[in-house]
Amino acid sequence: DDESDPTPPMFVVEPEDRRAAEVEVDEPEPVKPERKKPTAEVVTDEPHTQGQLDTGPSPKKGSWKLPPASFLVRSSKQAIDQAEVDQRGRDLEEALRAHGVDVRLVDKTVGPTVTRFELELGSGVKVARVTSLQKDIAYAMAATDVRILAPIPGKSAIGIEVPNKTRQLVSLGDLMASNESKVANHPLDVAMGKDIAGRSVFLNLATTPHLLIAGATGAGKSSGINCIITSILMRATPDQVKLILIDPKQVEMGQYARLPHLLTQPVTNPKKAANALAWAVKEMEKRYDLLFEMGYRDITGFNAAFDRGEIKAGVSSDREFERMHYIVVVVDELNDLMMVAARDVEESITRIAQKARAVGIHLIVATQRPSVNVITGVIKANVPARAAFAVSSQMDSRVILDQIGAEKLVGKGDMLLLPGNSSVAQRIQGCWVDEEEVRKVVAFWRDQSPTVQYVSGVEGEESSSSNAGGHSITDGVGDDASDEALLKRAMELVVRSQMGSTSMLQRKLGVGFARAGRLMDLLEQNGIVGPSIGSKAREVLMTIEEFEAL
Incomplete structure (x- = not known):
């Protein structure tokens, strides 16, 4: 009887494991669509699994692989000289007491760049008394400068952050x-x-x-x-x-x-x-x-x-x-x-x-x-x-x-x-x-992705001879007829004033810098004005007589 006792549990455990494994394998199959667990998982994980959800329908989307973590080098950990940190804490206490400020060091935190010393003020000591001694504290700690948190949010203590003598690299x-x-x-x-x-x-x-x-x-x-x-x-x-x-x-x-x-x-x-x-x-x-x-x-x-x-x-x-x-x-x-x-x-x-x-x-x-x-x-x-x-x-x-x-x-x-x-x-x-x-x-x-296809029009550099539907960045959405009319008005303004100025087009036509700049680029492509010369106005290459003869 004693020998047969352990056998039933063994036979009971194995089928349960198998069933559990079978359930885990069968869960994604559409055999049991009424189960609520998969739906709950999708809703819960959605904000944190946007990356996985994006690799969806098209074959290209499924082919992306993320870079391995080995590409990024990890920095070696540096040992903290606890004795030195303790000594600096005592030096800070003594420096404040020398100026008549009663404090007690209650905690210290060593960070990669600075060490924060947390001080508890004595009875009747004002916070402003400590903050007024900022330069004296820096002098006593042989630091270039110190930062004082008075008080530390959520604590009844003042924090004094002193730069470490040796900084740790954070990669x-x-x-x-x-x-x-x-x-x-x-x-x-x-x-x-x-x-x-x-x-x-x-x-x-x-x-x-x-x-x-x-x-x-x-x-x-x-x-x-x-x-x-x-x-x-x-x-x-x-x-x-x-x-x-x-x-x-x-x-x-x-x-x-x-x-x-x-x-x-x-x-x-x-x-x-x-x-x-x-x-x-x-x-x-x-x-x-x-x-x-x-x-x-x-x-x-x-x-x-x-x-x-x-x-x-x-x-x-x-x-x-x-x-x-x-x-x-x-x-x-x-x-x-x-x-x-x-x-x-x-x-x-x-x-x-x-x-x-x-x-x-x-x-x-x-x-x-x-x-x-x-x-x-x-x-x-x-x-x-x-x-x-x-x-x-x-x-x-x-x-x-x-x-x-x-x-x-x-x-x-x-x-x-x-x-x-x-x-x-x-x-x-x-x-x-x-x-x-x-x-x-x-x-x-x-x-x-050896070949990269950029989205056209982001920089506003589409050629004027390209298809009419691909207009550039403008202040408003206009059709081709209005764009053509605006270009003619810009050409007339530039030729009659003999001044190729983008800011003038902004004022006269009531458009923003981006659209005025594009109009000026189109005028340059059509041979109306010369290239840009720093902040000076562009040279106008067409005379008034030539414009009126068009």
Whole structure:
């Protein structure tokens, strides 16, 4: 009897395992359509599995492969000298007591760039007493500068952040291999860096939904942008996310050329950049019209319905619907664009920032000149998420963050991140990605798509002899007859005034910079005016007599 006792459980366990395995295999089959579990899984996972849902109907979509994690190098961990940290904490306490401030060190956190010492104030000690001793604290700690959080949000303590003597490198490979990366699995979860506690920080552009980056030259803006773009390339296929890269500096975005994710080649001409932003506005409006027509509130609902096969063209229509991809517009230097076409650029950025979230179009705007002329109040009001790298003054910090603090940063990727849903800035050491790593990732995508087909008209450079339906970026949607009439009016204005000025066309014709610039380009193609010569008016090649003889 004793020997036979263990046998029944063995025979019971094995069939259960087999049945469980059979159930798991049979679940996706349409044998039991009444079960609710698969439906619940689709609804729950939808916001986090946009990437998987995009690899759908066409053979090409199913052929994309994501780059391996081995392309990104991970940094070696550096040991923390705990004795040195403890000694610096004691030095801080003694320095404050020497100035008559009663404090007690309650905690310390060693981050990649700075160490935060948390101090509890004695009875009757005012917070302002500590903040007034900022320079004395920096002197006592032999630091270039210190940042004081008075108080730390959510704690009855004051935080004093002191730069570390030896900084730790935070690589993009570290973030992409972290536990936080496994949770942040949306295609638009972009890597930002590590916080003071060593946790990886990701920002979801789909919920942010736009990001403003600013800081002085050499503070780490371009490295941060490269990390953001590379993190998108590591987890999103070209069918999920499309990019428009605007690079007036001409050297930062060149390495991403011929990438299948691009809607157009990296834009380096400020005039074409204004056209690209205007194209994004038109695309936004087209998507809103489609959502209204189909009865959906946003891109998530539309794509979910598309995946279920519920989106179909009408009986009398020959339209074919496609799954909406996300579009991320990256502007590396806003200052150059504002110098050339401030009104049009600001208007396009404002319209995208106000409305484009629901249709999956997101902006990342960077500048090294954080002044009110570049980061206008209208732009700030519509781009709530900001990342401030080191700046030179409190005024610059206020322009970016609406608060001081960025002037205390130590540079080389040290940043304050202000997410759109909070007014408390988070100190982060921005991550770093080597140029060779970026080239490996880009080459991986190029190998999968040797020939890249860009979307025509993004830069507004379509030839006037092309088909009539493919007009360029304009301030309004006009037909060919109105465009032809506008071109004739522009030609008459230029010839009779003998001045080839784009700004004159803006004033006289009541059009924006983008359309006036295109009209001037068409006049040049037709031999009416000469090429552009800096900021001077173009030479007019046709006389009034020749014009009247036409």
